[in-house]
Amino acid sequence: IGKMANSKFEYVRNFESEDRLLPNCWIIVRIDGKNFHKYSSKHNFTKPNDARALNLMNRSAFCVMKEYKDIVLSYGESDEYSFVLRKETELHNRRGTKLLTHITSLFSSSYVFHWRDYFHDQSMLYPPYFDGRIVLYPSDNNLRDYLSWRQVDTHINNLYNTTFWNLVQKGNLTNREAQERLSGTFSSDKNEILFSEFGINYNNEPIMFRKGTILLRKKIKNPHRDKLHQVVLPIFEDMMHDEFWIQHPEILSNIPNEGYNLGEGDVHE
Numbered sequence: 001i002g003k004m005a006n007s008k009f010e011y012v013r014n015f016e017s018e019d020r021l022l023p024n025c026w027i028i029v030r031i032d033g034k035n036f037h038k039y040s041s042k043h044n045f046t047k048p049n050d051a052r053a054l055n056l057m058n059r060s061a062f063c064v065m066k067e068y069k070d071i072v073l074s075y076g077e078s079d080e081y082s083f084v085l086r087k088e089t090e091l092h093n094r095r096g097t098k099l100l101t102h103i104t105s106l107f108s109s110s111y112v113f114h115w116r117d118y119f120h121d122q123s124m125l126y127p128p129y130f131d132g133r134i135v136l137y138p139s140d141n142n143l144r145d146y147l148s149w150r151q152v153d154t155h156i157n158n159l160y161n162t163t164f165w166n167l168v169q170k171g172n173l174t175n176r177e178a179q180e181r182l183s184g185t186f187s188s189d190k191n192e193i194l195f196s197e198f199g200i201n202y203n204n205e206p207i208m209f210r211k212g213t214i215l216l217r218k219k220i221k222n223p224h225r226d227k228l229h230q231v232v233l234p235i236f237e238d239m240m241h242d243e244f245w246i247q248h249p250e251i252l253s254n255i256p257n258e259g260y261n262l263g264e265g266d267v268h269e
């Protein structure tokens with residue numbers, strides 16, 4: 001209490017370790033809901049895709065991006081979100097634990113804070129929490145492949161889940177029977193089951209379910225002012241194609257946008 005500087009206890013601080021992340025690398029922070037299989041069922045999420053839950057995830061990611069201007073892109077699906085920090089960020093002096101714990105806890109608290117806006121008559125029964133990890137990617141191609149990997153995962157899972165839940169909900173199979181029916185099937189088989197048995201063209205399913213949500217910073221013209229201003233927009237596009245990166249060149253360019261607050265937050269550690 002009071003002045004701790006130079007006390008005989010202060011040596012314990014030296015046990016803390018350095019965790020400055022490698023320079024010149026893209027920093028990915030990925031969070032994922034803990035045991036959301038159970039959380040979704042206890043809170044009556046619609047299967048396979050509860051739009052309220054996805055929109056709440058997007059809203060929470062938006063809160064994180066509002067606070068962390070060095071996040072250039074975020075990508076979310078199911079109970080996970082990936083945040084991409086620009087290579088040159090000096091946020092929190094690139095300290096991994098600071099970045100990871102701040103982003104994970106801000107995401108979690110935003111999820112709880114905004115729950116009622118999405119789940120009007122469904123009360124929150126117990127607090128959700130999220131794990132978080134950091135991955136560094138040294139090249140732009142690694143970053144692109146990472147995002148393609150997550151988005152392909154969304155596609156594979158969603159095609160499976162959509163077919164599975166149709167077999168259960170409309171086809172009256174038990175969970176086990178549906179699982180057996182789908183084991184060893186290819187994408188084409190699942191598309192065929194959906195079309196021939198349930199009249200569903202998979203490509204007409206909601207795009208947010210099929211592709212996940214990309215949050216991007218875009219400059220738009222404010223009709224009331226001359227200046228361009230930055231907003232965070234949800235978009236639903238394919239990141240595995242070159243076209244995406246040509247359409248959105250600002251993601252990979254290392255020129256900071258006007259909206260980036262360089263160094264904000266890393267002064268007082």
Ligand code: ATP
Binds near residue numbers: 045047049051054
């Ligand atoms: P872990 O703690 O290891 O992450 P988990 O149960 O969260 O375990 P995940 O692989 O992360 O496992 O899968 C998340 C699960 O949460 C999905 O399989 C799905 O059952 C459920 N889920 C997440 N988001 C939604 C949603 N929007 N609508 C319906 N179900 C969802």
Ligand code: ATP
Binds near residue numbers: 268269
């Ligand atoms: P940082 O993000 O670097 O931790 P900080 O503003 O949280 O910045 P701390 O050194 O953690 O700085 O100090 C926490 C501050 O929060 C205290 O200085 C005090 O002003 C305030 N605070 C925390 N708990 C209480 C409390 N129970 N009653 C009144 N003020 C409090």
Ligand code: MG
Binds near residue numbers: 032
């Ligand atoms: Mg997991």
Ligand code: MG
Binds near residue numbers: 032035036079
């Ligand atoms: Mg999970």
Ligand code: MG
Binds near residue numbers: 078
């Ligand atoms: Mg998950």
Ligand code: MG
């Ligand atoms: Mg503090």
